[in-house]
Amino acid sequence: MALVTVAVASGRLLDDSMRTLEAAGYLTADAWRSTRRLILSCTEPGVQILIAKPGDLLAYVEHGAADLGIAGKDVLLEQGRDVYELVDLGFGACRGVVAFPEARAAGWESLSPIRIATKYPRVTERHFWGQGRRRHPRSRDDGPHAGGEPPGRGRGGVPVHRPPGRQPDEPQDPRGGGAGGRGADAGRGRSAAPVVGIGGGRGVEIHRLSQVAPERLREILQRSRADVFNPEIASHVHGIVEDVRRRGDAAIVEHTQRHDGVALSPDRLRVDRQEVSRAYDAVDDGLRTALATSIERARRYNEWLRPPALQVEEMEPGLTAGVKFTAVEGVGVYIPSGKGAFPSTCITLVTPAVVAGVEEIAVVLPPRKDGSADPAVLVAADLLGVSQVFRCNGVAGIAGLAFGTATLPRVPL
Numbered sequence: 563m564a565l566v567t568v569a570v571a572s573g574r575l576l577d578d579s580m581r582t583l584e585a586a587g588y589l590t591a592d593a594w595r596s597t598r599r600l601i602l603s604c605t606e607p608g609v610q611i612l613i614a615k616p617g618d619l620l621a622y623v624e625h626g627a628a629d630l631g632i633a634g635k636d637v638l639l640e641q642g643r644d645v646y647e648l649v650d651l652g653f654g655a656c657r658g659v660v661a662f663p664e665a666r667a668a669g670w671e672s673l674s675p676i677r678i679a680t681k682y683p684r685v686t687e688r689h690f691w692g693q694g695r696r697r698h699p700r701s702r703d704d705g706p707h708a709g710g711e712p713p714g715r716g717r718g719g720v721p722v723h724r725p726p727g728r729q730p731d732e733p734q735d736p737r738g739g740g741a742g743g744r745g746a747d748a749g750r751g752r753s754a755a756p757v758v759g760i761g762g763g764r765g766v767e768i769h770r771l772s773q774v775a776p777e778r779l780r781e782i783l784q785r786s787r788a789d790v791f792n793p794e795i796a797s798h799v800h801g802i803v804e805d806v807r808r809r810g811d812a813a814i815v816e817h818t819q820r821h822d823g824v825a826l827s828p829d830r831l832r833v834d835r836q837e838v839s840r841a842y843d844a845v846d847d848g849l850r851t852a853l854a855t856s857i858e859r860a861r862r863y864n865e866w867l868r869p870p871a872l873q874v875e876e877m878e879p880g881l882t883a884g885v886k887f888t889a890v891e892g893v894g895v896y897i898p899s900g901k902g903a904f905p906s907t908c909i910t911l912v913t914p915a916v917v918a919g920v921e922e923i924a925v926v927l928p929p930r931k932d933g934s935a936d937p938a939v940l941v942a943a944d945l946l947g948v949s950q951v952f953r954c955n956g957v958a959g960i961a962g963l964a965f966g967t968a969t970l971p972r973v974p975l
Contacts, residue, residue: 565608567609567612569614569631569632570583570612570632571613571615572614572616575654580594589602589611590605593605612628617637618871621870624870627882639684640683805958806961806962806967807965810967811831811962814970817957818928821955822928824930824931826933830933832969837935838940840937842941845937853941854945857909868918870887871887871888872884889918891920892971893915894963895924896925896927896959897939898928899927899930899936904936905941908942916946923948923950924950925950926952926953927939927953935951952969
């Protein structure tokens with residue numbers, strides 16, 4: 563007789579699921595109440611119970627590791643897996659609500675855009691998109707919350723923003739780049755002649771290939787490689803890394819002043835919510851729309867790249883092998899900002915981590931000369947659900963994320 567595997571979600575649904583199977587004659591009370599095993603034999607021959615995490619259960623069913631499963635409808639709606647809902651068992655009912663600060667509740671329906679913190683970004687997206695509302699869904703551990711300043715830390719949210727009237731696959735703002743067209747050629751006339759832009763002093767040095775002397779062109783082409791293998795630069799970087807390992811925040815502040823010309827106190831290393839709110843005011847509507855559109859496209863592409871949580875294959879009768887993909891616990895991302903505005907780099911690097919489900923994402927970027935963080939990068943990071951943004955010297959900040967300091971978290975990647 564072929565073995566039938568029934569996957570049951572752990573957590574709040576477990577007891578009711580087990581009682582249902584017990585009432586149907588598949589289990590005895592002793593078989594599940596007094597054991598910590600994840601695979602249980604049933605009284606019915608050829609049937610076994612597999613206890614799985616709620617977020618993994620549908621992947622087990624979709625890919626054949628289980629023949630059927632008992633899952634919450636919230637998971638069915640949110641994950642959109644290729645499975646069928648056979649029957650509603652009538653337990654575990656819940657209701658989604660929109661929470662809002664009481665003092666501001668009177669006019670929340672007229673707000674646009676609104677930023678939404680939710681455990682169910684796709685369900686939330688469909689709800690508000692159906693109403694034609696502008697919104698920024700962001701996945702949070704604290705449950706549904708709309709308006710005001712959302713509680714908790716941003717973790718691996720899937721932000722989406724489509725302005726009213728624009729469908730998901732319509733082309734973005736023609737200014738290009740997915741970030742409002744801000745780049746080396748913004749504000750300049752385009753030329754048919756090839757050009758090369760390299761860092762030079764405080765700005766970007768532009769060279770026309772037709773006018774560059776051969777020896778200078780050779781220097782340009784070998785510049786990055788020469789820097790990487792330059793023993794003086796390597797020694798200098800190693801010194802900064804070791805200093806941060808020993809002295810933490812004090813070293814980061816010192817190297818930020820020495821190399822970036824910005825004096826900061828340790829309590830200003832982390833960007834606060836007030837500065838993020840000011841960043842939204844500093845960025846025009848066109849750029850905000852372009853950032854949100856770019857994030858949506860990057861999200862869709864990375865979701866296409868993301869492998870299933872579980873891949874299984876029956877090697878031979880009775881022998882099944884598989885691979886389970888699990889996101890790392892935390893990542894650190896460095897965004898260069900000293901010589902320009904690069905919100906598209908933030909989107910390109912952070913979106914894969916968000917889609918993968920990384921729990922903790924920390925962003926480091928150099929401060930501008932006035933000590934502020936680039937507002938376009940702050941808006942991009944906020945739309946991606948990242949709440950940990952730090953302004954400091956690049957090398958020192960990366961070292962801080964590697965070792966952890968009083969202010970910067972330690973991340974494994």
